[in-house]
Amino acid sequence: MSTTTRILLFLCIFCCIPFSAFAKHSDAIEWLDANTEFFHQKILANLSPADGLPGAVIAARKVEHEPDYHYHWVRDAGITMIALNDRYQSLPDGHNKQQLRHAFFDYLDFSARIQNTNKLTDLGEPKFYVNGEAYFHPWGRPQNDGPALRAISLIHWANNLLAEGDEAIVRHRLYDAALPATLPIKKDLEYLSHHWREPSFDIWEEVQGTHFYTLMVIRRALLEGAILARRLDDQGAAEWYHSQAKQVELAIQSFWNEEKGYLTATINRVSGIDYKQSNLDSAVLLGLLHGGMDDGFLAWDNPKVIATLRKLRATFAALYPVNQDKTPGVAIGRYPEDRYGGNDFTGGNPWPLCTLAMAEASYAYAALLQRHQQPYASIIHQANSDVKRARHHAHPDGSMDEQIDRDSGEMKSARDLTWNYAALLTTHQRTLVFQQ
Numbered sequence: 031m032s033t034t035t036r037i038l039l040f041l042c043i044f045c046c047i048p049f050s051a052f053a054k055h056s057d058a059i060e061w062l063d064a065n066t067e068f069f070h071q072k073i074l075a076n077l078s079p080a081d082g083l084p085g086a087v088i089a090a091r092k093v094e095h096e097p098d099y100h101y102h103w104v105r106d107a108g109i110t111m112i113a114l115n116d117r118y119q120s121l122p123d124g125h126n127k128q129q130l131r132h133a134f135f136d137y138l139d140f141s142a143r144i145q146n147t148n149k150l151t152d153l154g155e156p157k158f159y160v161n162g163e164a165y166f167h168p169w170g171r172p173q174n175d176g177p178a179l180r181a182i183s184l185i186h187w188a189n190n191l192l193a194e195g196d197e198a199i200v201r202h203r204l205y206d207a208a209l210p211a212t213l214p215i216k217k218d219l220e221y222l223s224h225h226w227r228e229p230s231f232d233i234w235e236e237v238q239g240t241h242f243y244t245l246m247v248i249r250r251a252l253l254e255g256a257i258l259a260r261r262l263d264d265q266g267a268a269e270w271y272h273s274q275a276k277q278v279e280l281a282i283q284s285f286w287n288e289e290k291g292y293l294t295a296t297i298n299r300v301s302g303i304d305y306k307q308s309n310l311d312s313a314v315l316l317g318l319l320h321g322g323m324d325d326g327f328l329a330w331d332n333p334k335v336i337a338t339l340r341k342l343r344a345t346f347a348a349l350y351p352v353n354q355d356k357t358p359g360v361a362i363g364r365y366p367e368d369r370y371g372g373n374d375f376t377g378g379n380p381w382p383l384c385t386l387a388m389a390e391a392s393y394a395y396a397a398l399l400q401r402h403q404q405p406y407a408s409i410i411h412q413a414n415s416d417v418k419r420a421r422h423h424a425h426p427d428g429s430m431d432e433q434i435d436r437d438s439g440e441m442k443s444a445r446d447l448t449w450n451y452a453a454l455l456t457t458h459q460r461t462l463v464f465q466q
C-alpha cells in the first residue's frame with residue numbers, strides 16, 4: 031500500500047465515518063429534518079393568495095403595521111420555486127406531490143402572464159400585484175436577477191416534466207424555438223442573453239450598476255438554458271446562450287478586489303444609495319449559492335470564495351450586539367452599512383435568510399471536502415452553529431420574519447418571509463449527503 035493510500039484510508043476511517051455519524055446526531059440537522067414539512071406548509075400558505083391569481087407568490091404574510099410585502103416579487107418567487115422543485119423530486123407519489131404539481135403549473139401561468147402584461151421596464155420588472163398587474167410607482171428597476179431566477183425555476187420544472195415523459199407539455203407551454211420568443215423560458219433567455227451587460231438594480235433593490243449576484247444567476251440560467259435548448263433541438267440558441275454565459279463568466283472575474291481581499295458586490299455603480307463603502311455584501315454569498323452549479327466555477331474551496339465568506343462572517347460577528355451573547359453561530363446581515371429596518375432606516379439588522387445562507391454554504395463546502403476525502407468536521411460544526419443561531423432568534427414555533435433586531439435578538443419586519451422557508455428547505459437539502 032502506498033503512503034498516499036494509507037493516509038487516505040486513515041482519513042476515511044478516523045475522520046469521515048465518525049464525522050458523518052456526528053453530523054447525523056447534531057441538534058441543528060435533527061431540527062431541520064423534523065421541520066421540513068412545516069417549512070413546506072409555510073411556503074404553501076404564501077402561494078396563490080385568496081385576493082389574487084393562482085400562482086402568485088407573496089413575499090411575506092400581510093400583517094398590520096409591518097411593511098407591505100403583499101406582492102409577487104419575481105426574485106423571491108423564483109428562489110422559492112427553485113427550492114420547492116428540489117423538494118418535488120424527493121417526494122414520494124401522493125397528495126403532496128400532486129399539490130406541488132398544481133402549484134408549478136399555476137406559477138407557470140402567472141409567470142407567462144406577467145411577462146406579457148403592460149409594465150414600465152421589460153422582463154426585468156421586479157414586482158407585481160397579486161392580480162398580475164404591474165406596479166407603476168417609483169421603484170428600483172429593472173432588476174435583472176429576477177428573469178434569471180424565473181428562468182432557472184421554470185427550466186428545473188421543464189426538466190422534471192421531461193423526466194416524467196411529458197415532453198409535449200414542455201414544448202407546448204415552456205420552451206419553443208420560435209423567434210421572437212413565444213414561451214416563458216425562451217423569453218427570459220433571449221432577454222438575458224441580450225441585456226446582461228446593461229446596468230440594473232441589485233438584489234436589495236438599492237443600487238444600480240453591475241452586480242456579482244445578478245451575473246451569477248444569469249450565468250446559471252444561460253448554461254442550464256443552453257442544455258435544455260439542445261435537448262429540444264434548438265441548436266443555434268444553445269450555442270448562443272452558452273457563448274454568452276462564457277462572456278458573463280469573464281465579467282464575473284472583475285469583482286475580485288485584490289486590495290480589499292474579497293469578492294465585491296457591485297462594479298460600475300450608476301445610481302442608488304451611496305453609503306456602501308465596503309462593497310462587502312452577503313449578496314456575494316447568495317450569488318454563489320443561487321448561481322452555483324457545482325461545476326468548479328468559484329467552487330467552495332476557491333481561495334477567493336473562502337476569503338470572502340471569512341470576511342463576511344468576521345465583520346458581522348463584530349458588528350451586531352446580538353452576536354456578543356453566548357448563543358452559538360453568527361447572525362449575518364445584508365451588508366455592514368445597511369440601514370433598512372423594515373419600517374424605518376435607523377440601522378441594519380441581521381437577516382435569517384443571510385444567516386441560513388452562511389450555514390448552507392458551509393454544508394456545501396463540507397460536502398466538497400468529503401468528496402475530496404479531506405477532513406470537514408469543523409466546517410459542519412460551524413454550519414450547525416449558524417442553523418442554531420437562526421433557530422434561536424425564530425418565533426417559538428420555528429417561524430421566521432425578515433429580520434432579527436440587532437440589539438434584542440427579537441424577530442422584526444415582514445412576517446413569515448417566504449424566502450426564509452425556501453432557505454430552510456435548501457439548507458436542509460444540503461445536509462442530506464451527510465446522513466446517508
Ligand code: NOJ
Nearest residue numbers: 233234235236369370371
Ligand atoms: C425596499 C427594498 O425592498 C429594500 O431592500 C430596501 O432596503 C428599501 N426599499 C430601501 O430602498
Ligand code: NOJ
Nearest residue numbers: 089103105106233234235
Ligand atoms: C427586500 C429585499 O431587499 C429584497 O431582496 C426582496 O426581494 C424584497 N424585500 C421582498 O422580499
